[in-house]
Amino acid sequence: MSMATEQKFMELMKQQAAYVEAIGLMAWDMRTKAPRKSAEGRSEVLGVLSQKVHDIQTSKEMRQCIEELKGNVQDPVVKRAVEEAEETYDKNAKIPTEEYRAYVTLQTKAESVWAEAKENNDFEQFRPYLEELVEYNRRFADYWGYEDHRYDALLNNYEPGVTVKVLDEVFPKVREALTQLLIKIKTSSFKPDPSVLEGHFPKENQAKFSEVILKRMGYDFEAGRLDETIHPFAIGLNIKDVRVTTKYDETDFRTAVFGTIHEGGHALYEQNIDPKLALTPLADGTSMGIHESQSLFWENFVARSEGFWKNHYELFKSYAPENFQTLPLEKFYPAVNEVKPSLIRIEADELTYCLHIMVRYELEKSLIDGEVEVKDLPVLWNQKMEDYLGVRPDKDSDGVLQDIHWSGGDFGYFPSYALGYMYASQFHAKMQEEIDVSQCIEEGNFNKIKEWLTENVHQYGKMKKPLEILKDVTGEELNPEFLIEYLTRKYKQIYHF
Amino acid sequence: MSMATEQKFMELMKQQAAYVEAIGLMAWDMRTKAPRKSAEGRSEVLGVLSQKVHDIQTSKEMRQCIEELKGNVQDPVVKRAVEEAEETYDKNAKIPTEEYRAYVTLQTKAESVWAEAKENNDFEQFRPYLEELVEYNRRFADYWGYEDHRYDALLNNYEPGVTVKVLDEVFPKVREALTQLLIKIKTSSFKPDPSVLEGHFPKENQAKFSEVILKRMGYDFEAGRLDETIHPFAIGLNIKDVRVTTKYDETDFRTAVFGTIHEGGHALYEQNIDPKLALTPLADGTSMGIHESQSLFWENFVARSEGFWKNHYELFKSYAPENFQTLPLEKFYPAVNEVKPSLIRIEADELTYCLHIMVRYELEKSLIDGEVEVKDLPVLWNQKMEDYLGVRPDKDSDGVLQDIHWSGGDFGYFPSYALGYMYASQFHAKMQEEIDVSQCIEEGNFNKIKEWLTENVHQYGKMKKPLEILKDVTGEELNPEFLIEYLTRKYKQIYHF
Numbered sequence: 001m002s003m004a005t006e007q008k009f010m011e012l013m014k015q016q017a018a019y020v021e022a023i024g025l026m027a028w029d030m031r032t033k034a035p036r037k038s039a040e041g042r043s044e045v046l047g048v049l050s051q052k053v054h055d056i057q058t059s060k061e062m063r064q065c066i067e068e069l070k071g072n073v074q075d076p077v078v079k080r081a082v083e084e085a086e087e088t089y090d091k092n093a094k095i096p097t098e099e100y101r102a103y104v105t106l107q108t109k110a111e112s113v114w115a116e117a118k119e120n121n122d123f124e125q126f127r128p129y130l131e132e133l134v135e136y137n138r139r140f141a142d143y144w145g146y147e148d149h150r151y152d153a154l155l156n157n158y159e160p161g162v163t164v165k166v167l168d169e170v171f172p173k174v175r176e177a178l179t180q181l182l183i184k185i186k187t188s189s190f191k192p193d194p195s196v197l198e199g200h201f202p203k204e205n206q207a208k209f210s211e212v213i214l215k216r217m218g219y220d221f222e223a224g225r226l227d228e229t230i231h232p233f234a235i236g237l238n239i240k241d242v243r244v245t246t247k248y249d250e251t252d253f254r255t256a257v258f259g260t261i262h263e264g265g266h267a268l269y270e271q272n273i274d275p276k277l278a279l280t281p282l283a284d285g286t287s288m289g290i291h292e293s294q295s296l297f298w299e300n301f302v303a304r305s306e307g308f309w310k311n312h313y314e315l316f317k318s319y320a321p322e323n324f325q326t327l328p329l330e331k332f333y334p335a336v337n338e339v340k341p342s343l344i345r346i347e348a349d350e351l352t353y354c355l356h357i358m359v360r361y362e363l364e365k366s367l368i369d370g371e372v373e374v375k376d377l378p379v380l381w382n383q384k385m386e387d388y389l390g391v392r393p394d395k396d397s398d399g400v401l402q403d404i405h406w407s408g409g410d411f412g413y414f415p416s417y418a419l420g421y422m423y424a425s426q427f428h429a430k431m432q433e434e435i436d437v438s439q440c441i442e443e444g445n446f447n448k449i450k451e452w453l454t455e456n457v458h459q460y461g462k463m464k465k466p467l468e469i470l471k472d473v474t475g476e477e478l479n480p481e482f483l484i485e486y487l488t489r490k491y492k493q494i495y496h497f
Numbered sequence: 498m499s500m501a502t503e504q505k506f507m508e509l510m511k512q513q514a515a516y517v518e519a520i521g522l523m524a525w526d527m528r529t530k531a532p533r534k535s536a537e538g539r540s541e542v543l544g545v546l547s548q549k550v551h552d553i554q555t556s557k558e559m560r561q562c563i564e565e566l567k568g569n570v571q572d573p574v575v576k577r578a579v580e581e582a583e584e585t586y587d588k589n590a591k592i593p594t595e596e597y598r599a600y601v602t603l604q605t606k607a608e609s610v611w612a613e614a615k616e617n618n619d620f621e622q623f624r625p626y627l628e629e630l631v632e633y634n635r636r637f638a639d640y641w642g643y644e645d646h647r648y649d650a651l652l653n654n655y656e657p658g659v660t661v662k663v664l665d666e667v668f669p670k671v672r673e674a675l676t677q678l679l680i681k682i683k684t685s686s687f688k689p690d691p692s693v694l695e696g697h698f699p700k701e702n703q704a705k706f707s708e709v710i711l712k713r714m715g716y717d718f719e720a721g722r723l724d725e726t727i728h729p730f731a732i733g734l735n736i737k738d739v740r741v742t743t744k745y746d747e748t749d750f751r752t753a754v755f756g757t758i759h760e761g762g763h764a765l766y767e768q769n770i771d772p773k774l775a776l777t778p779l780a781d782g783t784s785m786g787i788h789e790s791q792s793l794f795w796e797n798f799v800a801r802s803e804g805f806w807k808n809h810y811e812l813f814k815s816y817a818p819e820n821f822q823t824l825p826l827e828k829f830y831p832a833v834n835e836v837k838p839s840l841i842r843i844e845a846d847e848l849t850y851c852l853h854i855m856v857r858y859e860l861e862k863s864l865i866d867g868e869v870e871v872k873d874l875p876v877l878w879n880q881k882m883e884d885y886l887g888v889r890p891d892k893d894s895d896g897v898l899q900d901i902h903w904s905g906g907d908f909g910y911f912p913s914y915a916l917g918y919m920y921a922s923q924f925h926a927k928m929q930e931e932i933d934v935s936q937c938i939e940e941g942n943f944n945k946i947k948e949w950l951t952e953n954v955h956q957y958g959k960m961k962k963p964l965e966i967l968k969d970v971t972g973e974e975l976n977p978e979f980l981i982e983y984l985t986r987k988y989k990q991i992y993h994f
Contacts, residue, residue, distance in 0.1 A: 018545035021538075022519035025526060033530070037720040038738030041518075041775060045735070048515035223534040238542070241535030278538060 002072055009065040010280075012056055013081055017238075017279045019053045024237045032227045032245060057085070058092045080463050081280045088281075091157075094143040103136050107409050114407030121397040123378050126407070131374045133409045134367055141368060151368040154412030158288045159419060161467040162478075164365060167415055170480040174418065175358045177484040178351060179388055181491060185339050185351075186390075188495040192334035199323040203228075203248035203256070209319040210246065210260035213312070217298060218450040219244070219264050223271055226260065234263040234295075236270035239278055243267070253320070254336060258299050265298035266291055268450060272458035287466035288413065292420025293427060294453065300350050301428050301486075302449070306493075307442035309333050334494050341389040343398040351487055352389060357418040359384040360403070364411050423470060425482035427457070430474045499569055506562040507777075509553055510578055514735075514776045516550045521734045529724045529742060554582070555589045577960050578777045585778075588654075591640040600633050604906050611904030618894040620875050623904070628871045630906045631864055638865060648865040651909030655785045656916060658964040659975075661862060664912055667977040671915065672855045674981040675848060676885055678988060682836050682848070683887075685992040689831035696820040700725075700745035700753070706816040707743065707757035710809070714795060715947040716741070716761050717768055723757065731760040731792075733767035736775055740764070750817070751833060755796050762795035763788055765947060769955035784963035785910065789917025790924060791950065797847050798925050798983075799946070803990075804939035806830050831991050838886040840895040848984055849886060854915040856881040857900070861908050920967060922979035924954070927971045 026046055030039065056062060066086045073079045092100075110129040117126035141153035149164040156162075211226060229245035236242040244263045249255040269285055277283040285291035302308055309316075313329050324332070339349050345356040363380060366372035372380065381400040386392045393399030405413050431437050431452050440448045456473045470478065491497075523543055527536065553559060563583045570576045589597075607626040614623035638650035646661040653659075708723060726742035733739040741760045746752040766782055774780040782788035799805055806813075810826050821829070836846050842853040860877060863869035869877065878897040883889045890896030902910050928934050928949050937945045953970045967975065988994075 014541070015545055015549075018542040021542045022523070022546065025522055026519070029522060029526070033722065035718065035720050035722055035738055035740075037717070038735060041735035041737055044511070044776065045515040045518045048512055049519065052512075220534070221532065223532050225530065225532055238535060238538035240538055241532055243532075279541065 002068065005065055005068045006073065006075075006078060008061070009069055009082065009085075010078065012059075012062060012065065013085070013281065014279045016053055016056045016281065017283075019049050019056075020281075021237050023049050023053070024235055028235050028237070028243055028245075031229050031231070031233070054092065057088050062089060076463070077276060077280065077282065081282055084281050084462060091144060095140060099136075099139075103409070106132055106136065107407075110409070111404070111407045114401070114404065118397050118401045121395045121401070123396040123401060126401065127374055130377075130406060133406065134374055134411070137409060137411050138368055138370070149365070149369055151365045151412065154368060155415065156412075158413050158416050160287065160465050162289070162415070162419065166478060167361065167365075170422070170478055171358055171361060171415075171418065174354055174422075174480045174483060175388060177480075178355055178487070181351065181488060182339070182341065182355075182390070184497045185491060185495050188497050190334075190494075190496045192338040192494070193331065194335045194338050196323070196327055196331055197254070197335050198251065199321045201250055201253045201321050203250055205319040205321075206248055206250075206253050206256045207246075209316060210257055212315065213257075213261055213303070214244070214264045216444060216446050217261070217264055217268060217302075218447055219267055220271055224267055232259050232263055234266035234270070236267070236284065239271065239273050239275055239283055242270040258303060261303045262295040262299040265295035268298070268453070269294040269458050272450075272454040273461040274459045274463075277461045277463065282462040284462055286460065286462045286464060286469060288416035289419035289423055290457065290466045290469060292417055293423035294457065296420050297424045297427065297453070301424060301437075302441055302446070304337055304350060305438075305441055306333055307438050309336075311442055311444045337490075337494055339491065339495075341391050343385070343391055343393050344402060351491060354418045354421055354483075355388045357414050358388060360414040361418070364406075364414065368411055419466075419478070422478060422480055422483045423466075425486045426470060426474045426476065426479060427453070428486065429482045499565065502562055502565045503570065503572075503575055505558070506566055506579065506582075507575065509556075509559060509562065510582070510778065511776045513550055513553045513778065514780075516546050516553075517778075518734050520546050520550070521732055525732050525734070525740055525742075528726050528728070528730070551589065554585050559586055573960070574773060574777065574779065577779055581778050581959060588641060592637060596633075596636075600906070603629055603633070604904075607906070608901070608904045611898070611901065615894050615898045618892045618898070620893040620898060623898065624871055627874075627903060630903065631871055631908070634906060634908050635865055635867070646862070646866055648862045648909065651865060652912065653909075655910050655913050657784060657962050659786070659912065659916065663975060664858065664862075667919070667975055668855055668858060668912075668915065671851055671919070671977045671980060672885060674977075675852055675984070678848060678985060679836070679838065679852075679887070681994045682988060682992050685994050687831075687991075687993050689835040689991070690828065691832045691835050693820070693824055693828050694751070694832050695748065696818045698747055698750045698818050700747055702816040703745055703747075703750050703753045704743075706813060707754055709812065710754075710758055710800070711741070711761045713941060714758070714761055714765060714799075714943050716764055720768055721764055729756050729760055731763035731767070733764070733781065736768065736770050736772055736780055739767045755800060758800045759792040759796040762792035765795070765950070766791040766955050769947075769951040770958040771956045771960075774958045774960065779959040781959055783957065783959045783961060783966060785913035786916035786920055787954065787963045787966060789914055790920035791954065793917050794921045794924065794950070798921060798934075799938055799943070801834055801847060802935075802938055803830055804935050806833075808939055808941045834987075834991055836988065836992075838888050840882070840888055840890050841899060848988060851915045851918055851980075852885045854911050855885060857911040858915070861903075861911065865908055916963075916975070919975060919977055919980045920963075922983045923967060923971045923973065923976060924950070925983065926979045 023046060026042060030042060034042065062085060066082055066089060069078070069082045070086065073082060106129070110126075110133055113129050114126050117123065137154060138150060141150045144153040144156070146152040152163045155164070155167075207226070214226065215221065223240040224242045224244060226244045226246065228248060230247060232246050234242065234244050244260060244267050246256050246260040246263060266285075269291060273283050285294075309329060309332065313332065317324050337350070339351045341352050341355075342348060345353070348356050359381065362384065363372065363377060367374070367377070378396050378400050382392050385399065428437065431449070435448055435452060437449065440446065457469060460469065464472065467478070470476070520543060523539060523546075527539060531539065559582060563579055563586060566575070566579045567583065570579060603626070607623075607630055610626050611623050614620065634651060635647060638647045641650040641653070643649040649660045652661070652664075704723070711723065712718065720737040721739045721741060723741045723743065725745060727744060729743050731739065731741050741757060741764050743753050743757040743760065763782075766788060770780050782791075806826060806829065810829065814821050834847070836848045838849050839845060842850070845853050856878065859881065860869065860874060864871070864874070875893050875897050879889050882896065925934065928946070932945055932949060934946065937943065954966060957966065961969065964975070967973070
C-alpha cells in the first residue's frame with residue numbers, strides 16, 4: 001500500500017520536474033537564442049506549464065500522498081522530498097486561490113510599470129503598484145504565520161531558518177565593520193588606478209579566457225555550455241545540463257571574466273548534486289544564500305585573490321590587448337580590487353556590496369512589519385545610502401527604483417546576497433583548516449577546492465537546510481566575524497593601512 | 498452549455514500546444530545546442546511530456562468535448578480542430594493501450610538496433626525487429642480500417658486522401674518517364690563537370706550567403722533563426738518561432754546552400770500560417786507531402802534554376818573561394834544540376850530522387866499488404882535499384898538498411914516525398930498562369946512567389962486537407978504530367994537531347 005503511494009508520489013515529482021525542466025529551457029532560450037517575436041506565444045505556453053506545476057503541487061493526489069507518506073518512509077530521499085512537497089503544499093494552500101491569481105496578474109503588470117517608472121525616473125508611477133505588492137506580501141506572511149516578525153515568513157521563502165532575530169544580530173556588526181573599513185580605505189593615501197584596465201578587449205578573447213578558467217574550476221562543458229546574454233545567469237535544467245551565460249563589455253573585461261566565474265560557481269553547485277536526487281525538487285540549491293556562497297567563493301575568494309592572478313596573469317595577458325602587456329601585476333591586482341562606493345548594487349565592489357544589502361534589508365523589514373510606508377521609501381533610501389556608503393542618489397532611478405526584485409514581489413530575497421558572503425567566508429575559513437587554499441589557488445589546483453565544496457555542500461542539494469549545512473561543515477552558527485576578518489585582511493594589504 | 502464545452506475544448510488544445518511546443522524546443526535544443534551528457538535526463542522528461550500529449554488526446558474529457566461539439570460548432574477553426582481531435586482520438590482509441598506501449602518500446606529498441614546493423618552492414622541483426630514492426634503496422638492498419646488496401650490505412654497518417662489506387666495510377670507514369678529521361682541523359686554526349694565546384698569553402702561564408710537568400714525568400718529572422726546541426730531540419734515551435742538548421746560541408750557548398758533553402762521553404766510555410774490557428778493542432782503543415790512541396794519549390798524550382806543563378810552568381814562569388822572567380826556560369830549551372838544515379842536517397846539529384854521513392858513505395862506496400870516478407874527485402878531492393886536506377890548496392894548498408902524510417906515504424910511516409918515533387922510542379926504550373934515566375938526569379942523578386950504560396954497554401958495550415966488544397970489551387974486532381982514536363986524541359990536544355 002505504502003509502496004504504491006510512494007511510487008505515485010515519485011511519479012508526481014517526476015512530472016513536476018519535467019515541467020520545471022521545460023520551463024527552464026524556455027527561460028534559457030528566451031534569454032539567449034529565441035527570436036524576438038517568439039515572446040508572445042512563448043509566454044502563453046509558459047503560463048500553461050507554470051499552472052501545471054502549481055496544479056501538481058496543490059492537487060488532492062499530492063495531499064493524499066503527503067498524508068500517507070509523512071513519517072512512514074524509510075528512504076531518506078523520499079522522506080525529504082515529502083517534507084519539501086508538504087512545505088510547498090502548505091504554502092500554496094494557505095493562500096486563497098482567487099487572491100493568488102490576482103497577485104500573479106499584479107506581478108506581471110507591476111514589473112512592466114516598474115521598468116517604465118525606472119526609465120522615466122518616476123517613483124510616483126510605480127508607487128501604487130508597490131503599495132499593493134507590499135499589502136499582498138503582508139497578508140501572505142500572515143497566512144503563512146511567524147513567531148516574532150511578519151518579515152520572518154518572507155525570509156523563510158529564500159533562507160529557511162534565518163529570521164529577523166538572527167539578521168539583526170549579525171548585520172549591524174557587518175555594517176559597522178564595513179563602514180569603518182571604508183573610512184580607512186577612503187583616507188588611505190594609496191589609490192588603485194583602474195584606468196590601467198581600460199582598452200578595447202575583443203569579446204572572443206574574453207570568452208576564451210573565461211572558458212579556460214571555467215574548465216580549470218571543473219565546470220563540465222559536456223554537461224553545460226556558455227552563452228551570451230544581457231542579464232547573466234546560470235540555470236540547471238538537469239544535473240547533466242547546467243548552463244552559464246555571461247555579458248561582454250569590450251571596454252571592461254571585469255564584467256565578463258568575474259561574471260562568468262561567478263555564474264560558474266553557481267553552475268558547479270548544480271552539476272555536482274548527487275544524481276540520486278534527479279527528477280525530484282531536491283536536485284537544486286538548498287537556498288539562495290548557499291547558492292550565492294558558491295558563486296562568491298569562486299568570484300571573490302578565488303578569482304579576485306592575489307594568488308589567482310600570480311598564477312593566471314600571464315595566461316590572461318595572452319588574450320588581453322596591448323595595454324596589459326606592459327602592466328605589472330602590482331598595478332593590475334589593486335586595480336581589479338578597487339573599492340569605490342557607488343549608487344548601483346550590481347556594480348558594487350566586494351566590500352561595499354553588503355552595505356547595499358543592509359539598506360535594502362532594513363527598508364523592506366520595516367516595510368513588511370508596517371513601520372514604514374511605501375511613500376517614505378525614496379527619502380529613507382537616500383538617507384541610508386548617505387549614512388552607510390557616503391553617496392546619495394540624485395534620482396530615484398539610481399536609488400529606490402534600481403532593482404527589479406520588489407516589482408516581482410520578491411521581499412525577503414536581498415538578505416540572501418549578504419548571507420552568501422558570510423557563508424562563503426565561513427566555508428573558506430574551514431576549508432583552510434583542511435587544505436592549503438592559498439596554495440591551491442596559486443598553483444591553479446582548483447580541483448581540490450571543488451572537491452571540498454562538492455563533498456561538503458554541492459552533493460546534498462536540498463537534502464539539508466542551509467543552516468544545517470553551515471553547522472555540519474563549520475561546526476558553528478552564522479558568524480559574521482569570518483567575513484569581517486577576511487575583508488579586513490584583504491583590504492589592509494591592498495590599501496596599506 | 499455548448500459555449501462552455503467549446504472553451505473547455507480550446508483549453509485542452511492550448512495545453513496540448515504547450516506540451517508540443519516544449520517538446521519541440523527540447524528536440525531543437527538536443528539537435529543543436531544541448532550538452533552531450535544532458536541526453537539521458539532529457540529523454541526521461543520528453544517521455545513525461547509525450548505521455549501528457551497522449552493523455553490529453555485520449556482523455557474522457559476530450560471524448561466528451563468531441564461528442565458535444567461535433568456538428569454543433571459555428572466557428573470554422575473550432576470545427577476543424579474538433580474534426581482533427583476526433584481523428585486523433587479514434588486513431589489512438591482503436592489501438593489497445595498495452596499493445597501501443599509495447600510498440601513504443603519496440604520502436605526505441607529497433608532504432609538503436611537498426612543504427613548498429615547499418616554500421617555492421619548486417620541485415621540479419623535488424624530483421625527480427627523489422628518483422629515485428631511490420632506485424633504491428635499490419636495490425637494497426639486493420640484496427641484503423643481501409644477500403645481497398647491495408648497500406649492505405651498507413652498512407653492516411655501522412656497524406657490523408659492519397660491511396661494505393663491513386664499512387665498506382667501516377668507513380669508508374671513518373672517512373673516510366675524518369676527512367677526514359679535517365680537513358681537520354683546517360684547517352685548524351687554532354688557531361689557536366691562537377692569537379693569545377695570543388696575547393697575549400699569556409700562555412701562562415703556559406704552561412705552568410707545562405708542567410709542572404711533566406712532573407713530574400715522572406716524568411717523572418719525575427720521569428721526564427723539559423724543554426725548548425727548534423728541532420729538538418731526546420732521546426733515550428735510557434736508561428737512566430739520557426740527555426741532552420743543546416744549542415745556545412747566545406748568541400749561541397751551544395752549541402753548547406755541547397756539544404757538551407759530547402760529547410761527555409763518548410764519554415765516559410767509555418768511562419769505564414771494564419772495566426773488565428775495558433776495554439777491549436779491546425780497551426781501546422783497539412784501533410785508531409787504539401788510540406789515537402791514547399792521546401793522543394795524553393796530548392797528546385799527556384800534555387801536550382803538557371804534564372805536564380807543568373808541573378809545570384811555574382812553575389813555567390815563574393816562569398817566563394819578562388820576557383821569560382823573564373824568559373825563561368827555556363828559551367829557552374831550544369832554542374833549544380835548534374836544527374837547521377839547513386840545508391841543513397843538523401844544524396845540523390847532532383848531527377849533520380851523520385852526513383853528512390855518508387856523502390857521504397859513498391860516494397861513497403863507489398864510488405865504491409867503481405868505479398869512480400871521482410872527476409873526477401875534485400876534481394877528485392879537491389880533488383881529494383883538496378884531496374885530503375887541502373888546501380889546495384891554491394892552492401893545492405895547502402896541498400897535496404899540506409900533509411901531510418903522503417904526502424905521507427907514509419908511505413909507510408911516515403912510516398913510523401915514524391916508527392917511533394919508532384920504538388921510543387923502543379924503549384925508551379927498554376928503560379929506561371931498568374932505571375933511570371935521565371936521573371937520573378939531572374940529579378941530576385943521572391944516576395945511575389947512567397948505571397949502566392951502564402952495566399953494559396955501557407956495560410957491554411959491544417960484547415961484544408963492536402964488534396965483539397967491541390968484542387969482549390971490548381972483546379973485539378975493529382976497529375977504527374979506537370980512534374981514529367983518540368984523535368985523533361987529542364988534536363989533537355991541542360992543535357993542537349
